[in-house]
Amino acid sequence: MVTKSSKPIYGIGIDTGGTYTDAVLFDLRERQVICVSKRPTIHHRLERSIVQALDDIFPVGNAKSLRKIAFSTTLATNAITEGRMSRVGLIVIGQVKPFDAPVVLVRYVEGGHDHLGKEVLPLNVEQIVDAVNSFKGYVDAYAIAASGSIENPTHEQVAAKAIELVDRKPVVCSCDVSSKSGIRKRATTAVLHASLMPVIQRFVSQVNQLQKDRLLTADMRIIRGDATADDLTKAVALAASTVASGPAATAYFGAKSTAAKLAMVVDIGGTTTDITFI
Structure with missing residues (x-):
């Protein structure tokens, strides 16, 4: 007789x-x-590839015995490698000299704080609205960088709300993704992150639907490029953290299989070959 405590508890990678x-x-x-599956990735329907692989290893109806699902992916890595990153519009707030950034469009608007978090100029919301209206149709996501935002993020937060009201595209504030003092680095x-957010957002939305349909009890996480794991919402907000997600998972568990102090793990994929020393 199988006791309750001896029933299998599963995880899926x-x-x-x-x-x-x-x-x-x-x-x-x-x-x-227990078992493995390999299916071709259907890029326009990623969830179909995942469902096919799941059907091979985990029949519908066993959801109660499933506790964890860990996703790793090279979607962000491949988007960079193949030049398929989303178009980004950058809004810079403050008295900043113009600088180059890998964006489609950039606009400088009045506002910003000093190094103590004191407001230098009031935020010019009208300039932000004008900028977004001129960006519409040309960008897939927005990035905001304001002077002094690591001390006072108010202007970036207000700007993000203004953008969302005018054009409902992904928005990334520099204060949320970087603690660097230089506005160029933060921008x-x-x-x-903004250029990769639509890619990860599409992936996560499909995974979320999959959870509603058949994986109700599972704790779902995405592996980051440093081999730690994020929940799905955080993975979208910090999309660039998923760069090298797949190779990181391979490297981490590959290194755990050896007693050596130094390990070299080679991951040969269909798009890139990744080598990690641990």
Whole structure:
């Protein structure tokens, strides 16, 4: 007779790559792999690839025994490698000299704070609205960088709300993704996250629907490029953190399988080859 405590508890690992989607069913009690699946990645319907792989390893109806699902993906990495990053419009707030940034359009508006967080100029919301209206149709996401925002993020937060009211596209504030004091570095970091946010947002929305349909009880996480895990909402807000997600998962667990002090893990994928020293 099988007691309640001896019933299997499962975890699933899913890697969505540029060529294939791989899934692994893992017994969390026995610490062993039960079965695996490999399916071609359907780029315009990522959830279909995931469902096909899940059907191979985990039949519908077993949701109660499933506790964790960890996703890794090379979607962000491949978007950068293949030049498929989203178009970004950058709004810079404050008395800042113009600088180059990897964006489609940029606009400088009045506002900003000093290094103590004191307002230098009131935020000119009208200039922001004008900028967004001129960006519409040319950008897929927005990045905002204001002077002094690491001390006082108010102007970036107000600007983000204004953008959302005019054009409902993803918005990234530099104060949320970087603590660097230089506005150029923060702006570039915000732009990188914004350029990848639509890619990860599409992926997460499809995964969320999958959870509603069949994976109700599972704790779902996405592996970051540093091999830690984020929940789905945070992964969208910090989209660039998923760069090298797949190779990080491979490297982390590959290194754990050796007793050596130095490990080299090679991940040869359909789009990129990644080498990690640990």
